Amino acid sequence: MDLRFNKDLIEGYHSPRQIIRRLSEDWLERNIYCPSCGRHSISAFGNNTKVGDFFCPDCDEQFELKSKSGLSNGKKVPDGAYESMIARIQAEDNPNFFFLAYRKADYSVQQLVLVPKHFITTKMIVPRHKALKGRNNYLMCDMDISTLPESGKILLIDKARVVEPETVYHQWKKHLFLRQQQSKSKGWLLAMMKCIDKLPEQFDLQQVYAFEQVLSVQFPENKHIKDKIRQQLQILRNQNVIEFLGGGKYIKIKS
Incomplete structure (x- = not known):
């Protein structure tokens, strides 16, 4: 597995947010398998869709990708609009989440953590105190992953080292019983x-x-x-x- 982003893709890009989104999504689509069924790759949804970033064509699992520079502190992860996020988590096709940490100096992946959707609850979505400027009813939110047990954070890459897929599959399957539980x-x-x-x-x-x-x-x-x-x-x-x-x-x- 190549842990480096393809920097050739960002020629002409200027926005830091657009740059890292382009690089990280391309890297994930080229390198990551489905942790549910083992399919060798997952696919990206089309642009401007209101569903997740990626899906597995074989088992229909959906995934959203969150990326940041530097390792996660294991606490809050910036997310999007609060109301939209709550609705997304409560939907029947709610997504699993990949949290990717990269090193900005060379655009290389340092860590990739998977939080399966059966570990996600609405209480983990924390609204920010201030609305967006000029949009009084538009609250952004963070995802608080500090409340998760360790089994809810499945490592695929740790300290720039790839975890064996068999380990990932086993950890995924062990807690699928949570999907049968009411919120x-x-x-x-x-x-x-x-x-x-x-x-x-x-x-x-x-x-x-x-x-x-x-x-x-x-x-x-x-x-x-x-x-x-x-x-x-x-x-x-x-x-x-x-x-x-x-x-x-x-x-x-x-x-």
């Missing part, structure tokens, strides 16, 4: 997975209960946090994310 239920599962990320490989119920206060702030309408914790642990056990060892002890199942 509210999925929010709880993602929160629990985020908590479990902070625990050692083997942990017990009391260690999970330590997140009770954090979860009560995140889900203020729920007055039975410990009951909900046990319920979510059972779901994650049934989906082979964790294994119950007995006696209130659990172990993470490696991806």
